[in-house]
Amino acid sequence: MKAEKIKWAILGPGKIAAKFATSLRHVEDAEIYAVASRSLERAEDFINKNGGKKAFGSYEEMLQDEAVDVVYIATPHVFHYEHTLLCLQNGKAILCEKPFAINRQQVEEMISTAREKQVFLMEAMWTxxxxxxxxxxxxxxxxxxxxxxxxxxxxxxxxxxxxxxxxxxxxxxxxxxxxxxxxxxxxxxxxxxxxxxxxxxxxxxxxxxxxxxxxxxxxxxxxxxxxxxxxxxxxxxxxxxxxxxxxxxxxxxxxxxxxxxxxxxxxxxxxxxxxxxxGYEYEARHVQEMLRKGRTESDVMSFEKSLQLISVLDEIRKEIRLEY
Ligand SMILES: NC(=O)c1ccc[n+]([C@@H]2O[C@H](COP(=O)([O-])OP(=O)(O)OC[C@H]3O[C@@H](n4cnc5c(N)ncnc54)[C@H](OP(=O)(O)O)[C@@H]3O)[C@@H](O)[C@H]2O)c1
Structure with missing residues (x-):
């Protein structure tokens, strides 16, 4: 990974993305580079309020930008799977909001695709x-x-x-x-x-x-x-x-x-x-450290930890009869 600032892209500029962007400003070698929304206007508005350089009116378009180093996925839970796969198809490293996905099957596929593509992927469990x-x-x-x-x-x-x-x-x-x-x-x-x-x-x-x-x-x-x-x-x-x-x-x-x-x-x-x-700056710094070391998996919020977490959430949902 290059010596200059790491260029972050935000996919889904909602409430948590604004807080994450604020924290990112406290990360020394980070830059809020791109923001993608389903509406160009919302992406531009987010940049005006929270910083960033390039606004995109489509997630796919932003992922074509070669300068993007890592994508922060902040869409609702049910889209984490689809948006992670989309980023991986475009070879982009990912920090994806919690829950990683809606069930274990989706998380397994996200992990196996990241492994296959040799691209960094981590669940944004900041705890x-x-x-x-x-x-x-x-x-x-x-x-x-x-x-x-x-x-x-x-x-x-x-x-x-x-x-x-x-x-x-x-x-x-x-x-x-x-x-x-x-x-x-x-x-x-x-x-x-x-x-x-x-x-x-x-x-x-x-x-x-x-x-x-x-x-x-x-x-x-x-x-x-x-x-x-x-x-x-x-x-x-x-x-x-x-x-x-x-x-x-x-x-x-x-x-x-x-x-x-x-x-x-x-x-x-x-x-x-x-x-x-x-407090989101701590997980962001860790992602940057992993990227600079050329890692494709976090040694703290590892795939094993995410799999354990989603398995337990699945088991609880089975118990309370909540199916998505
Ligand atoms: N780590 C934390 O502390 C923390 C805190 C809060 C939330 N979260 C997680 O972050 C994720 C987003 O939460 P949020 O509270 O930021 O949600 P939100 O304010 O509703 O923002 C979600 C964004 O996703 C995009 N989106 C894409 N498809 C959508 C659809 N069909 N319906 C609604 N939005 C859609 C929207 O952006 P565009 O339409 O502009 O593209 C929207 O701004 C959740 O998974 C949540 O668990 C984490």
Whole structure:
């Protein structure tokens, strides 16, 4: 990879793309180069507000631009598969928003195509790159506080009801699990590994998507993870690990840059973290490092991790009878 700035292209300039672009401005050797929308006007408007050089009114057209180094896919879940394959056909490296796709079969095909084409592909699951999450994992792994006994993590907000919006519309992959429940599920997998047993229940709404989803992971050593997500109620959005000798609590909203409190019987300490932007800069820096090293797979958010995550999400959906 060349020495100059890495040229990013944004495919699907919606809400998260704007935040990602803000974070990208904090990445030293990154450049927001191109933006593609299904409408040229929207691409131009995005560039005016968030930066970027070249606006395209079609995704396909942008992928013909030879200067593009890496594409950030930020379309609704159900299009991640199609847009990843489109980028791969054009030989473009990809950072694709979570969930990687709608089911394991799609993720497998995305991975096998990336391997075949020898092109970099990573799911934009930003959690493992965040300093406060890395701190928590280091504290747990240090063994200083004993073993984990229990994890509880929730993520809930009260989304304005919109039958045709991405959060409620089934054909766009609506529901809480794939949108935000994915974070508590990932945290459990990241800290505890694959569970022995998964139990789940959900409340499906008028549009037949899970408005509320409760998941319990059980591990052979008696450890449990209680995970909750909802798009119809604001919930604390806190993650707490109960260990043998301490409680480690990540404050609200724990999935984005937040503070960490460690409470032992004798002492309580809180650690804050300096973060320059929304926190997407950490995953973006990692992608750049991988590209500069000529890698085609992340050594942090690996294919194995994405496959594990989508398999568990599939299993939960089977349990709550939610089919897309
Ligand atoms: N990592 C995070 O923290 C985070 C946070 C929020 C969302 N996300 C993920 O990012 C993805 C997008 O979420 P968002 O909230 O940014 O969505 P959004 O605001 O609705 O933006 C999605 C964009 O996709 C494009 N698009 C293409 N086909 C579409 C269709 N048929 N219907 C609607 N939009 C379509 C649209 O751009 P054009 O029509 O202009 O091309 C739209 O602006 C989701 O998969 C979500 O899980 C991640």
């Amino acid at each position: 493992p790159f965040l300093p406060h999450i890395q701190f928590v994992i280091d504290q747990i792994n240090s063994g200083a506080y004993g073993k984990i006994k229990k994890l509880t993590a929730d993520f809930g907000f009260n989304a304005p009801y919109n039958e045709s919006g991405r959060l409620f519309l089934k054909s766009l992959g609506g529901g809480s699990l794939l949108d935000i429940g994915i974070y508590p599920v990932f945290l459990a997998l990241h800290s505890l590994g694959l569970p022995e047993k998964i139990q789940a229940k959900a409340q499906l709404g008028k549009t037949e998507v899970d408005e509320i989803c409760d998941v319990v992971f059980s591990y052979s050593n008696g450890v449990t993870a209680e995970l909750h997500s909802t798009i119809i109620k604001k919930t604390p959005t806190v993650a707490e690990f109960e260990l043998e000798k301490a409680n480690i609590r990540i404050s609200s909203r724990w999935h984005e840059p937040a503070t960490v409190t460690i409470a032992t019987p004798g002492e309580t300490t809180t650690k804050t973290f300096d973060v320059a932007s929304f």
